[in-house]
Amino acid sequence: NRRAAASLQGLGIDIDPGSELGSHPIAVQQLVAIARAVDTDARVLILDEPTSSLDADEVARLFEVMRRLRDQGTAIVFVSHFLDQVFEISDRMTILRNGRVVGERLVEGTTQLELVQLMIGRDLQVLERLDHAVQEASEEAAAEQRLPVLSAVGLGRKGSLEATDLTLYPGEVVGIAGLLGSGRTELARLLFGADAPDTGDLTVRGSSRRRLSSPRHAIDRKLAFCSEDRKAEGVFEELSVADNMLLGLQATRGWLRPIPTATREKLVKEFMTALDVRPADPSLTMRSLSGGNQQKVLLARWLITEPDVLLLDEPTRGIDIGAKTQIQQLVADLAEKGMSVVFISAELEEVLRLSHRLVVLKDRRKIAERPNRGIDVNDVLEIITGEPGGLAEKERADA
Template identity: 60%
Template sequence: MTQGPASATPVVEMNDISIGFPGVKALDGVSFRMFPGEVHSLMGENGAGKSTLIKALTGVYGIDGGSILLDGRPLSVNGPAQAQDAGISTVYQEVNLLTNLSVAENIMLGREPRRLGLIDWRATRRRAATVLEGLGLDIDPASPLSSHSLAVQQLVAIARAIDINAKVLILDEPTSSLDSDEVAELFRIIRRLKDDGVAILFVSHFLDQVYEIADRLTVLRNGTLVGEYRTDEILRIELVNKMIGKDIELLERLETRTREVAAEDDAVTVEPFLAAHDISRRGSITPTELSIMPGEVVGLAGLLGSGRTELARLLSGADRSETGSITVSGTARRLRTPRIALKNRIAYSSEDRKHEGIVEDLTVRDNIVLALQSDRGWFRPIPRKRQDELAASYISALGIRPANPDALLRNLSGGNQQKVLLARWLAVAPRLLILDEPTRGIDVGAKAEIQRLVASLAEEGMSVLFISAELEEVLRLSHRIAVMRDRRKVADFVNEDVTVGEVMRLIASGAAEGEPTAVEPDGAGTEQEGVRA
């Protein structure tokens, strides 16, 4: 562990924290500390334990082992309210203020000055104005919060946190929906608070921003502590390696066969099944282009938050693009909803299998036919005999276990739930299947089966957009790879003799300024901007 600032003692010390849930060890002996007047970033991939550690500090979760100290004294809180009283405030990505009230009311909520037992509104506005002025913010305290942008609302939330004498300020993804000017204003406020001695925990997937604002980093992986580092003492590529758990120099060069796709056949001119031109959504992804040929597997690489899922949602109609256009088989289409996308033979399997995919309380059969029934319309029910035939066919083809169509999906393993979800989308006979993290959280055997399925579907002419945090998996399956970083595509290249190391360098340093580039040979990449992690 690195040394702290000279003559400073930590304001927060979390020692050997362990938290377990049924079947899961969320944190295993993790230690963490924060110093006054420092910005500290908590880094790690999805599932690393960042949120669990923050919830332990703010009293949302109790700890099974270890200790928490605040200013050197044991801290025991039973929720965010008690943590706030102790001097630990959190500003969440989704601002938890009341937009129907004024700026002043939100800053002073629950602490309004009173006179003769009634709220003194004039004093309330004066106090709020003083707090805002102290942060260098020119915001009318009497104005409705709803009249301000999300960026301003976040600054109001910070003003409220500071007015309750916060010693520790936790900023959870505060820049995820902000433009560059709004980020600059937020960073100005963070630096002012840092100068005032506040310890700030900055949680973000933007490495550019982390390296700009953070003094110290703590890296978690799979619920364990990897290490604590001074930001100016660790290279970005080293940080990516520590988060992912692989040393770029030790990764073996993958042997990938050259794949013949229809688009490369000189004898036949084939248009893309789907082509997206300059599609974007504010706060999610900048103008991006992507095409997918019939029978082609396009791998989408990039760290969590790089724009992978955001792009998939725009292509599938789950979110609406605010700019650009999408053509399907050469015809312009407006994919405003997933149902419209399904009509155009585009199916999307979300990374959030639990909340946006499976229906746990329905049977395997019901889950398999769900999308097909929706496509037909609920007034044209699929005959039970046909449902049985479909369920039996996909249970056999995908090796779903137990092979019982009447089994409740909640009782199946994660791998078998994922197979049922794939069966649902295959039942609608899509021409493009968008798979976002289809193998996350499942065992090795199930992963291999799903990978073989994707390869066979492509051989039969289906287009596949395959998204995975596991670069080896992306390289193994993809004919072509697009690399996302900081909400934009930075590279797009044919997967021929490409190594994991080369792709990781693109993720960590990005392409040259301007248009997306082809992958460079090992050693050719240069350290440039950061990456969303």
């Protein structure tokens, strides 16, 4: 107990070492895990996203310990999506993309924009400006007087997302841009009630509430959410395509009121045709469908409930280009018909192509919001990094 108390004190943790770990907040649990690693007197210490649940003061204490260990001769591998922290604590960076090392840089003399360019594999200075699929509709919508379908004020959760304001309007696609770990998914989950916020208020169709207490409550308020983790949080592989497609509607009715057979058949046929689900056999298990067709079934599940707000988190990840194009077109069509869509994607080109309005997140807080007019990928990355220019500009200067 004395040794544990000393290790905890080194990280500024004032808790009883004999207490149950599960009784403490997630941030404390994270710091205890780090203290355990530090206590081994290792020559190499690997920290994989150690700050993911820590606030600013806790991060500062951890960095003090890391610097002390470094000065004592310990080699530290710091894995993180928080670029500001990488630049603050690291001496040297190794950049990976798609499972391969694509670069190594000394932190001194490297900009965040250069790092991001290596991460996403683009020479951003030579990218052409994108044609926005819904740009004209965006300008027309901006000129109209519209009432919001949803307003979030100060919505946040400790260790997940800082207090965030967001207003959604009918007929508008709001693109959420940011690097991995920026808080994109956390925002969607808070809006849908999948995670409980610590702060903030929500107004849906003029009815103000402190929070949506659960996904079921969100569904009742005409919200729908397609998770980025299709396999774990969306697809029931052993159930049929038809059953997967109708789960959302059945939830709104309650499990004691089964959907009539004729209604089931009509809805399944209608949406399989509308979304071009293949093979067109609703009796097949979801396991037998490709990723793209599974995603179409999940979209159909929510569209059948006729939502006012559709939250899409990485809806085109891991699917072929044909299905991706179909889903992108569907998003544009839904907005044109009056639905409010929140579109989240790691592909900035895709976000820009589809969105009327752009919200940029960094380090789990909103740093910018603006109409999507004349913005390109380079502009977004300059917002994220706070740095103009990039690799191509530096290479031209060196030449």
